Amino acid sequence: MNYYRIPEMARKYIEYDMIQTHTELPQFPEFRTKLLYVFLSKHSTMSSYSELFSLVTALVQVGLDTHDMVSVTNQVKEMKAARSRQLKILAGDYFSSRFYYLLSHAGHIDLIRVISHAICEANRMKINMYQLMKQLKLTADDYVKRTVEIRTQLYLAFAGYMEESVNGAWPEILRLFTQCEVLLQEISSSETAQHFRESWGYWYVMQQANKDERKYLLSEEPDPSKIRSIWLKYKITWQLYQLLDASMRQLQDKLHSLDSKELSKELLSIGEPFIRYLSTPKVLEEI
Known part of the structure; x- marks a missing residue:
């Protein structure tokens, strides 16, 4: 390249x-x-x-x-x-x-x-x-x-x-890389209550929460510390790590299956930041 x-x-x-x-x-x-x-x-x-x-x-x-x-x-x-x-x-x-x-x-x-x-x-x-x-x-x-x-x-x-020769692989590889990117950003945002309504965690909790928790999430100005306790209860960050790990494995499998080993190597190098992140001690403890 x-x-x-x-x-x-x-x-x-x-x-x-x-x-x-x-x-x-x-x-x-x-x-x-x-x-x-x-x-x-x-x-x-x-x-x-x-x-x-x-x-x-x-x-x-x-x-x-x-x-x-x-x-x-x-x-x-x-x-x-x-x-x-x-x-x-x-x-x-x-x-x-x-x-x-x-x-x-x-x-x-x-x-x-x-x-x-x-x-x-x-x-x-x-x-x-x-x-x-x-x-x-x-x-x-x-x-x-x-x-x-x-x-x-x-x-x-x-x-x-x-x-x-690479046209058929483009949409799926793009999708998997972007999915990893989205999940990585969601992990970062899950560690703060800022913009919590614009997150994977919010929609997951809205599916799983009890009536009182749902009502609290829909309130005008919820307490950030209370939001944080709900996120911890439903293990939002841990679940996002799991999703990122699964998506990265799918991506690696897809890249290894490419006919062009040169292209596969280049694309794997682009995905290295995801692999390094999942290999950090903090993440390994979460997973």
């Missing part, structure tokens, strides 16, 4: 002093972007565009993720918080607009159409998921499945740009 430098290339579009000073941005979609770059690099004619295509897709994803961080209501009165909200909206629009500029200047008009369709599809999926959340009809399994589907939409749009 050629030297991977997409995060460095993206910095000049993402790292602005005003944004970094007044608001926070989502994580860079490292795993999905690196996967896309590796798969495109295998194409005999598309390999020369692997950096450009991976870069613009990452910028669009960062834009969408930045918009997702904007609070639903606009009732913020404190100036600092209001400025942060406004900058998230503007930054998300700016990041997303860069793909139009970069692809049009490179003459890839057809890809603009493909990515635009994927953006619409991802937003449609988000609306459906939010509706299920509002109606309390979402399960913990649905939460992971739908989150993964939303996060993979932009990258799945490149199925037609893959070399035929």
